[in-house]
Amino acid sequence: MTTNAKNLVCVESSHKRELHRAGWIVVDASTIIENAYLETEKGLITGVHKGRPKEKFIDHGPGVLMPPLVNTHLHLELSALKNQLHFDKGFESWVKALLETRDALGQEKLIEQAQKAVGELIKSGTLYVGDISTLGIIKPMIENSRLNGVCFHEFLGSNIPSLFTCKNDSVSSSVAGHAPHTSSPQLLKALKERSKSAGLPFSIHVAESDVESEFIHDKKGQWADFLIDRGIDWSSWNIGSKTPVSYLNDLGLLDPLTIAVHVLNVTKKDMEILARSKVKVCVCPRSNQNLHGKLPEIDRMIQKGIEPALGTDSLASCDSLNMFDEMAFVKNHYPRLDPEIIFSMGTINGAVALGLDRWTGTLSKGKRARFLYRSVNVTNKKDLFQRITSNE
Ligand SMILES: [Zn+2]
Incomplete structure (x- = not known):
């Protein structure tokens, strides 16, 4: 105790x-x-x-x-970036600064601060997590703590690496795609196939930023240039005249074992697709507010029968990983939502999204x-x- x-x-x-x-x-x-x-x-x-x-x-x-709280989407490896980045210069600039600062900090500092964040999580009542890591440095830390959940190794770009998944009662390993605009369709499909064959959830950020929607729809813009700068060749991607949600749907990635994270820029038709596919949705409202100055349409999701889970995202875009803080933010910004629904978002909905409802959530x-x-x-x-x- x-x-x-x-x-x-x-x-x-x-x-x-x-x-x-x-x-x-x-x-x-x-x-x-x-x-x-x-x-x-x-x-x-x-x-x-x-x-x-x-x-x-x-x-x-x-x-x-x-029940203990479930933080369905966070990036513990970015904990050292707390208060290091500005939100007011646009999303593209934030991503660039994030990558530079993360690399400059070095692994030792990232690990040290992530370890501290694990302690804070447990102290604030979160015992289950869906953690996203591109560096692959977090899983041992979670395994050695009281946290349980799913560690997602996240990939982006075009190269298809060798993929590891492992289903476990305490801490599972799965894979995640970064986002529709940063990862090739071949990579996303390979990641989805791998996690699905292991019976594990697959996670992906989707419809988060305006630049993402512009790129997927218009095949040009800031993001197109950014990818070229980073050496990612997207010329063969089957994008154009689509929303991020409809694009992922066309790729066959939306099903009950996928967690679509953010879903901030969605049309009415997108909402129908999300509801029909029974994909799991995870929203991170405080992060969205900081980075994009807007909030996901949680009320409309609920009306459509979607039961969103809740995550904090990382300390690079949010003040705390405390799920009570996240629920309180939702309560303040969505006055029409019943507190019971917000409570479910922080508990059972997350447990279901991560495939942990056999063990927790109620x-x-x-x-x-x-x-x-x-x-x-x-x-x-x-x-x-x-x-x-x-x-x-
Ligand atoms: Zn994220």
């Missing part, structure tokens, strides 16, 4: 049978039990019961036991006995979700 900042405790039950009682238990967004306890054994939740246990139990207090029977205790003092369910998603 670890006591963290802001009245938050991460609880991991031992192997033996234990009873954990609290004023409230949020099993999931629609199952909230007042005055209840969890029964755990062999690291799993074996029951959720109302009332006070008659046997010896661990009393956490009047607050709430809830506190139902059979899931891992890893949960959070927050010492909130509330008298009804409505206030409970208000408090959880406000990070007060």
Whole structure:
């Protein structure tokens, strides 16, 4: 058990049978039990019961036991870039500065700061992640921490490297494509095929920036020049008169095992494609606000039946990797969204997107006995979700 900042405790039950009682238990967004306890054994939740246990139990207090948070999209290897980059000179300039600063910092510094960020994540209640790494330096760090999830090795350009995937109950290895405008269609298809054959999620940034949409639609512009500068030959890519979403759909990349990250610049038709394909969507609103000055249409996604997961993106574009901060931002900027939906975005939706819902996302029977205790003092369910998603 670890006591963290802001009245938050991460609880991991031992192997033996234990009873954990609290004023409230949020099993999931629609199952909230007042005055209840969890029964755990062999690291799993074996029951959720109302009332006070008659046997010896661990009393956490009047607050709430809830599932741990899932940060579905982040780049731990960019943690050393916190407060190093300006957001006001446009996205292309930000990407250039990011690559230069990252290379200048060197691996030792990147590893040191990523390690620190892992500690912060756990302290702030995130125990499951979908981490994106192009350098391949993060997986051992996650394996040696209390974090679980999927480590995506990310590729871009045209070369098709040898690809490694590994499905594991704690930390899986999968692959990611950077984005439709930075990676050849052949590479993207190879990455998707590899992850799909392993039954693992594939992740890709899509429809994030104006330059991306312009390039995919017009086959020219700032991004076309940028790629030429970096020696990436895109002349054979089957782009033109398409949106990033419709292009990926044409390539056959959108299915329930793909996580489409950002989806900021989408048309009505794109939204239909996303809903129909049952692709998983992950939004990173704070990062979008900083880099692009706009926000994804979460309300419209929900209307279409899409259940978006939530990520912070990296510390190069966001102030913290704290998922309570991300949920609070969503709450402030999407006043029409129910707090229960925001809570699901930070828990079960992420677990489903990363293929971890067998283990986490809710506190139902059979899931891992890893949960959070927050010492909130509330008298009804409505206030409970208000408090959880406000990070007060
Ligand atoms: Zn990202």
